[in-house]
Amino acid sequence: MTNVIVNALIFVVLLFSPIVYPVSQLPGWLYDVHRVLPFESMATVIRAGLTTGLATDVGVSFLVLGVWAVAGCAAAAWVVGRRA
Numbered sequence: 001m002t003n004v005i006v007n008a009l010i011f012v013v014l015l016f017s018p019i020v021y022p023v024s025q026l027p028g029w030l031y032d033v034h035r036v037l038p039f040e041s042m043a044t045v046i047r048a049g050l051t052t053g054l055a056t057d058v059g060v061s062f063l064v065l066g067v068w069a070v071a072g073c074a075a076a077a078w079v080v081g082r083r084a
Contacts, residue, residue, distance in 0.1 A: 013039065038068045 023031055023040065034040060041061035048055035055061075 036064075038065055041065050041068075 023034060026034060041064040044055045044058060044061040045065065048058045048061075
């Protein structure tokens with residue numbers, strides 16, 4: 001069951017996220033949700049690392065990824081603390 005869920009998530013994230021197509025094609029509310037999620041920021045950081053001049057707002061992308069990393073570490077610490 002875990003394999004099915006992971007494969008479905010990979011399919012949705014890789015094929016239907018605006019990493020592959022322009023984010024301007026999304027409705028307004030979904031655009032706002034997408035800006036908060038880390039997928040676009042990860043793509044921007046990877047583009048900036050592989051090319052020169054193609055990616056913009058790399059600092060904002062690192063900030064978004066940093067916030068997600070801190071939140072993920074805090075959530076993991078909370079879960080581990082509850083189980084101990």
